[in-house]
Amino acid sequence: MAAMQTFSDPRAAWLERLGDATLVLGHRMSEWLSRAPTLEEDIAMANLSLDLIGQTRAFYTRACEIDSGERDETTLGYRRAEPDYRNPLIVEQPNGNFADTMARHLIFSAYVVPLYERLAGSNDAETAGIGARSAREMAYHLRHAGEWMIRLGDGTAESHEKAQTALDDLWPYAPELFEADDLDRDVTASGFGVDPSSLRDEFDAAVDDVLSRATLKKPAERRGQRGGKSGRHSEHLGHILATMQFLQRAYPEARW
Amino acid sequence: MTEAASPLWEVFIRPRNGLAHRHVGSLHAHDAKMALQAARDVYTRRGETLSIWVVPSSAIVASDPSEKDMMFEPTASKIYRHPTFYEVPDEVGHM
Numbered sequence: 022m023a024a025m026q027t028f029s030d031p032r033a034a035w036l037e038r039l040g041d042a043t044l045v046l047g048h049r050m051s052e053w054l055s056r057a058p059t060l061e062e063d064i065a066m067a068n069l070s071l072d073l074i075g076q077t078r079a080f081y082t083r084a085c086e087i088d089s090g091e092r093d094e095t096t097l098g099y100r101r102a103e104p105d106y107r108n109p110l111i112v113e114q115p116n117g118n119f120a121d122t123m124a125r126h127l128i129f130s131a132y133v134v135p136l137y138e139r140l141a142g143s144n145d146a147e148t149a150g151i152g153a154r155s156a157r158e159m160a161y162h163l164r165h166a167g168e169w170m171i172r173l174g175d176g177t178a179e180s181h182e183k184a185q186t187a188l189d190d191l192w193p194y195a196p197e198l199f200e201a202d203d204l205d206r207d208v209t210a211s212g213f214g215v216d217p218s219s220l221r222d223e224f225d226a227a228v229d230d231v232l233s234r235a236t237l238k239k240p241a242e243r244r245g246q247r248g249g250k251s252g253r254h255s256e257h258l259g260h261i262l263a264t265m266q267f268l269q270r271a272y273p274e275a276r277w
Numbered sequence: 278m279t280e281a282a283s284p285l286w287e288v289f290i291r292p293r294n295g296l297a298h299r300h301v302g303s304l305h306a307h308d309a310k311m312a313l314q315a316a317r318d319v320y321t322r323r324g325e326t327l328s329i330w331v332v333p334s335s336a337i338v339a340s341d342p343s344e345k346d347m348m349f350e351p352t353a354s355k356i357y358r359h360p361t362f363y364e365v366p367d368e369v370g371h372m
Binding site for chain 2: 059060061062064065068161164165168172
């Protein structure tokens with residue numbers, strides 16, 4: 022399938038990218054359903070997943086309104102090919118064990134909370150509203166993932182080791198979150214969006230607070246993995262899309 | 278997960294100002310803070326919650342079901358304890 026042309030309006034393209042990140046992570050979290058370690062956590066995971074899918078719908082819908090084209094949230098979510106998705110690589114990484122998922126969620130939440138808080142000051146009232154509401158949701162995600170990392174890190178020798186390994190494995194995906202490209206700079210300059218490179222201090226403060234209480238070591242910053250934001254993905258995204266898009270591909274226009 | 282690592286908690290929710298907290302169920306959690314988070318996730322999904330209490334189930338002292346005859350049956354025959362023998366003047370209206 023040929024790559025779909027992205028939005029010509031940079032604001033729409035940028036919102037679409039935010040939506041791609043929450044769609045893929047929301048799908049990943051939904052994979053835990055019926056597999057979480059406890060019933061309570063199973064329901065919690067469902068809530069986290071649904072928050073992310075809800076944010077995705079808001080971002081996609083607003084992007085389509087701004088673009089005023091023929092696409093809608095369903096087109097964006099289910100009918101694009103792999104390179105069309107612009108999510109950072111971290112969200113498509115496999116769930117692994119529970120510590121892997123919580124480490125991934127801690128990193129993503131600590132990045133996205135200050136992002137959404139600033140988005141609440143967007144010059145587009147609709148986008149500002151989405152930012153304000155989503156910031157509240159993600160503040161809870163940050164707490165939930167943080168409290169788990171504290172208990173895993175400061176728990177048994179085995180849970181500590183798994184939490185540290187999870188953090189070490191996922192840390193190389195953190196730098197991509199904070200690298201601004203032309204699109205980021207464009208929407209920041211116009212007062213619509215947020216420059217991700219301005220979020221690093223708040224991210225570090227939130228993560229450092231958790232890690233010190235969790236007795237976990239912050240991994241050394243290596244150059245890291247990147248590419249998702251420009252459509253170059255790890256092997257995992259294709260598998261996610263195959264699962265996610267199956268129904269829309271097999272039964273186009275299906276409604277339920 | 279073992280009972281010791283993840284004890285049982287009772288959850289109470291206050292849906293609106295002016296109402297009392299009401300028992301809604303129980304859950305397993307490692308500690309008080311996680312119990313509060315789990316309560317939020319499990320019992321407040323459909324909104325309308327202003328406050329949550331979680332209490333370790335072990336802190337609740339319960340009456341013994343086998344003593345229910347002694348404890349509660351005697352009151353069943355004391356209908357005079359119900360305020361049904363008073364004439365309420367119409368002017369009082371709804372009580």
